[in-house]
Amino acid sequence: MNMQQAIKMTAAETALVDAYTAQIGDLPGDGSVFSVRDTLVHELKTAGLPTRRVESWHYTDLRTLLRAVPAADPTAFADRVDALVPGSTVLSVRNGQTDIKGNLPDGVTVRSYVDSLLDGSAAAGLAVLGFDDAIGRINGGLVRGGLEIDVAADAALEDPLEIQLVQSLGQAHTRFPVSFGAGATATVIERHLSTNDAESFVSSVSDVTLAEGADVIWIVLQQQGAADTHLGQIRFDLGKNAKLHLFVINAGGKLVRQEIHGKTSGEGADFKLRGINLLGGESHTDVTFTLGHNVPHTTSTEIIRNVVFDRAKGVFQGKILVAKDAQKTDAKMACNTLLLSDDADLSAKPELEIFADDVQCGHGATVADIDHTQLFYLMARGVPENKARAMLVNAFVAEIVEELEDDEALVEALEDVISTWLDKHA
């Protein structure tokens, strides 16, 4: 008996492979794109979805957790919604289909990713990051929408650019190669949301490149429905003196994995990751992060705040790799969690792999309940217990949002997302 026969495909694996077979005449792509797609789907068929035996999926056994995948429904309809921040330029992607309408700010060019699939220029970018890159594999096999966005050198975007991904049901697989020219400054909001309770299966990969001195705030706001599976990935590459402030907020979904994989390629590059995970119900949410400090004199800080209610389970894996030549790297990672019920669960796995000898690196993780002294202080001023608890939970995550204080409208919008979620779940 050989290994290939040993794997009996699960319902979800079968559904994903079938989705490919069923759409094969319909998916966009030239010969080179299809050659990559074929390989990826073949790998999916033979290796299956990752299990806990794959190290990077140890806390999120996708093969077990992903019970079923809803069929793709090309006729599904989703409406666009108001921008998160008034005045934003909205690029709408609904059920995986892009429409490029409306005015773009100066210095921004947008092209449908479908065109890049059709002319084959997308083929190279479809490669997976490694054997364990299940998100890249599923997405590369099935991607049929997305946008290529180019922000010109020295362009200064006044208002946020919102990539609005609205899902109603079925499947969506999208990709967003985005490049920022030298000295460009911008705020991008990658916003995933669902319009209803129907089950969706979504994969989305953003591939972000910052040239010298570019300064970008990128927000991933995930607000899928309570039955949805969301597989997100953001890759980034930072040039000399480039600054990326990446903000990931998970406030929805049933099974969520958001991966962040980046590297610093130019000296002076600075990366900030801020993560807020609001977890409730029976959801499972995994944020997995890797960062390669590949050249000398680059800095990064990562702060993740988890709030876990009910029977929810959260995972944070963070791995910082400092290359042999990357002297003077300064990297600090922290993962703080509030566990708010006896059945709530959080696994944190911070890792440092350092090959250089002159660096400043550290990581820490805390798990706690609400601080009783703080709770007493608020109550001693007349704030009833429930309200005092809600204030403290909110404060725990609001502290992170306040770092964006330069953009008041953005802070207000994110605080609103958080308090709305807490009002519903706490």
Added chain:
Amino acid sequence: MLEIKNLHARIAEDGTEIIRGLNLTVKAGEVAAIMGPNGSGKSTLSYILSGREDYEVTEGDILYNGESILELDASERAAKGIFLAFQYPVEIPGVATMQFLKVAMNEQRKYRGEDELTTPEFMRRVKEAAAELKIAPEMLRRPLNVGFSGGEKKRAEILQMSLLQPKLCVLDETDSGLDIDALKIVADGVNALRSPDRAVVVITHYQRLLDYIVPDTVHVLYKGQVIKSGDKTLAHELEANGYADIIEAAA
């Protein structure tokens, strides 16, 4: 206004008895000073009055305006007018000072069946009270007590007290960590609140604060009991001779 009868209380976690048969009566309009050596139970008494759950009352009762408050939680006691000025005000990052003040004032009003304050009315009251206590507007824009100096924290406590207008004010070592100028500002703030329908309990280690907030009665706490009561001259006596004589006489 406040009547503590044969109160016995212990630390909930390990059962250590701290308050052992304490009796104390404070009338409306009165300023009572509670003095005593370290470890006599002064701070514990302030926490028990305000309803901290880390302590358990095992015997006796606390009557406030004739009613037992033992079954009320901290927020209910606060809404009924009991205020504790903390010895160590708690820093709460992520909660804006102004937001906190507004929530606290309005939650107390709600509990008492009063309308919530409008934003302009709230702002006006805070501005006025802050000016009295020489609290800079920048301080109110910071998260609650975060980055405040020791003196700023104490002034912020008194600000809360003057905004919430409690009926029973308990000041726990409010003088600790204050220089003389800050002490005067804080004492002025407290004195401004003195009124015939309000009582103040000043817990302190030293006579110094009582030069500025002159008490009507002074009570010496030792091993969880009031072992001697008197008028303000008792505080001077303690300052001059220490606690040893009184403790010996009580033994």
